[in-house]
Amino acid sequence: MDRIIQKKKWTPQRITLISLGVLAFLFISYQFLFADRQTSQKVDREKVTIGNVVVGSFQETIVEDGTVVPYHTRYLDAIEGGVIQDIHLKSGAIVEKGDVIMTLNNTAVQLDVLNREAQLYEQINLLRNTRLSMEQNSLSLQTQLAEIDYRINLLKPRYERNKALFEDDLISKEDFEAVEEEYLYNLRRREYTYESFLKDSMSVADQLRQLNESEKRMVQSLATVGRMLENLTIKAPINGILSTPQLELGQSVSPGQRLGQVDELGSFKVRAEIDEIYLSQIDTGLDASFTYDNKKHPLRITKIYPNVSNGVFEADLAFLEEIPKDIKRGLSVRLTIALSKSKEALLVPRGSYFQSTAGQWAYVIGENSDKAVRKEIKLGRKNLQYYEVVDGLEPGDQIITSTYDPFNDKDVIILE
Structure with missing residues (x-):
């Protein structure tokens, strides 16, 4: 008599397939829950610049353009109109107060x-x-x-x-x-x-x-x-050097027309053009300096012209020490203007990284590490060399200070 053979439910093949499926599920879950998903990029250490976070003396400064101008300038304006009858002195002449420069005729x-x-x-x-x-x-x-x-x-x-x-x-x-x-x-x-x-x-x-x-x-x-x-006789108002435009005999002159200027000899100041964003921070009494002929010359702001034109306003700065002997009117200088007094602060070097991060994050290198990890930071004021660290960094930290453009916002930079 034949006997019915029951089919086995848990065959070795089935057990193997289920085991493989469980292992795959566990692996995927592990990758989803625990695996490191940070993006990274390898970079040659020699191709980046690294800066140290230090505690040091900090003074907020800005750099602006300035021009050397005479300290005293008196303009020659025609009070009465007329026709130029005589030109007694020409541009570049050294004049004394009261010297006749030109005469006008007006019947x-x-x-x-x-x-x-x-x-x-x-x-x-x-x-x-x-x-x-x-x-x-x-x-x-x-x-x-x-x-x-x-x-x-x-x-x-x-x-x-x-x-x-x-x-x-x-x-x-x-x-x-x-x-x-x-x-x-x-x-x-x-x-x-x-x-x-x-x-x-x-x-x-x-x-x-x-x-x-x-x-x-x-x-x-x-x-x-x-x-x-x-008023038809134009005279020098002060001692100095005469500057006039091209004027000719018989030329008509209108009332109020500027005929030139007399600049005081040997006395100069610097007129700075400053970005309008600093208007609220600039005040008389602030110190500044510029380098000329390998020597630093200290200045002080004495007057501010608050009218803004083309995004800048002007300020006059007086020399605090002897004026360089060979300095001339019209010389362009780079001014360093101090916006605050010196104080101790946590500092990080300036670099191209700021253009990519606006001071909100940086690649921070761990101690004895070959990795630079992206970290949120906060930077404040600046001067020519440093940014002031507000938050996110500690003394002894290192960051990459060169440009971040090649890194494409990777989370980790591996330094080789």
Whole structure:
């Protein structure tokens, strides 16, 4: 009798397949959960620059362009227009204050000055005649008072004698009244004349004061009118060196037109052009320096021009020590301006890496390691050599300071 043979459920082949599947699942899970998925790139150590994180003295500085300019410059502007009649001194000449540089001719101004002077002289003469008339009137009143006093002095003794004689019935009443009437008349006349003199004196004093002030103003106006002619003569305002554009005889000049400048000799300053982003940080009193002829020359900001043009503003810097003897106007210099005082800080060298990371991360090399791992950091202020470390680095750390462009944002750089 045949016997039914039952098929085995767990065959060796099946067990093998299940085992392989479990192993594959475990391997994939391990890779997903525990394996290192960081991207890396091998780089020749000789092709990168490495910098050390150190503690040191730090001072925030910026580098800007500057130009040597005269410390004092006086511009030559035409106050009155005209035609160039004579050119006495040319550009480059050494001038002294008051030297005539050029003269202009303007017939209209000359005629205008003559007319104004004639009018002013006429007004001045009229004022002086008025003052003379008032003084003569005052003198006439004083003369009248003197005459009245003289008459009173003559009549008073006569009046007193006749009064006594009349009281003694030695003269007639008519004779006494005649003398009395004349005496009293002169007393009343003196009273009225003196009262008129007092009023006239007060009025004359006030009017004379006004006349004198008017005359003074007219004399000043006369001087101002006279200076209109002087303005046609261009003179050196200070001692120095003359600089003028190309000017020719017969050339027309407009009022306000700049005809040149005079720069003070031997006295210079530096005018800096500074990026507008530093406007709030720049103030008078900040120190700066530049190197010329292998020597460092200290400067100090003395004046700021806050008007921004083309993204920059200007500032004047004065020399703190002796000015170089061979320095000339127009020399371009590279200025190092200190924005803060020196203090101790954690520092990392400057490098091309900042352009790739904006100071937010860096490749940090572990101690005795051949790997540089990407790490979040935070950098702050800067100077010519260092960035100030705010967070993410410790003294003794090393970072790659050369450009990160070839690394393509890899997580680990292996240094060979």
